[in-house]
Amino acid sequence: xxxxxxxxxxxxxxxxxxxxxxxxxxxxxxxxxxxxxxxxxxxxxxxxxxxxxxxxxxxxxxxxxxxxxxxxxxxxxxxxxxxxxxxxxxxxxxxxxxxxxxxxxxxxxxxxxxxxxxxxxxxxxxxxxxxxxxxxxxxxxxxxxxxx
Numbered sequence: 231x232x233x234x235x236x237x238x239x240x241x242x243x244x245x246x247x248x249x250x251x252x253x254x255x256x257x258x259x260x261x262x263x264x265x266x267x268x269x270x271x272x273x274x275x276x277x278x279x280x281x282x283x284x285x286x287x288x289x290x291x292x293x294x295x296x297x298x299x300x301x302x303x304x305x306x307x308x309x310x311x312x313x314x315x316x317x318x319x320x321x322x323x324x325x326x327x328x329x330x331x332x333x334x335x336x337x338x339x340x341x342x343x344x345x346x347x348x349x350x351x352x353x354x355x356x357x358x359x360x361x362x363x364x365x366x367x368x369x370x371x372x373x374x375x376x377x378x
Contacts, residue, residue, distance in 0.1 A: 231352070236313040238267050239275050243309060246285065246295050247365040255287070255294030275313075282312060302362030310356055319353040 232240075242261050249256045258276065262269035276295055279285040286298035297304075310318055339345075 232310065232318075233314050235275060236310055238265070238272060239279070239309050239313050240306065241265050242267070242272055242276060243279065243285070243304075243361060244364055244368070247297060247301050247361050248368050250294075250296040255292065255296045257294040261295070278312060279309075284308070297361075300362070301365055302360050304361050305357055306359045306361075306364075307353070307356040319349055 242265060245261050245265060246256050249260075258273045259269055261267070261276075262272045265272075276285060277287070280287045280295075280298075284297070284299050284304055285295050287293065287295050
C-alpha cells in the first residue's frame with residue numbers, strides 16, 4: 231500500500247522522535263544503520279521534511295536531525311501525502327488508476343466495494359495518528375519493544 235520510500239520516511243521520523251533530545255540531533259548514519267536503510271537515500275528523504283518545516287537538520291560531527299515542528303501536530307498522513315502524494319487513498323487496490331466510487335458509468339474493480347470501506351478507515355487512521363502519540367507509545371514500552 232505504501233511505497234518503500236514512504237515506509238523509510240515514517241520509520242526514520244519515528245526513530246528521530248524517539249532518539250533526539252533537546253539540543254541533541256540524531257545522525258543520519260546512525261538512523262540508516264539502525265534501520266538498515268541506505269544512508270544517501272535516507273538523507274535525501276529526510277531533507278524533503280526539512281524543506282517542509284517538519285524536521286530541522288544541522289551539518290557537522292554533532293549534526294543530524296530533530297523535530298522542528300511539534301510531533302503532536304504532524305500526522306502519518308502528512309508524511310504519506312508528501313512522499314506518495316495526496317491521492318494515495320483514491321487508487322484502486324489492484325489497479326493503478328483512481329477507483330472513484332461516485333462515477334456510476336465507470337466499471338468498478340472486483341474488490342472495489344469491500345476495499346472502499348477499508349480505504350476510508352485507513353485514511354482516517356493515518357490522518358488522526360500523530361508522531362507524538364507514536365513516540366509516547368514507544369517510550370512507555372519496555373526496551374524489548376523499542377526496535378523498529
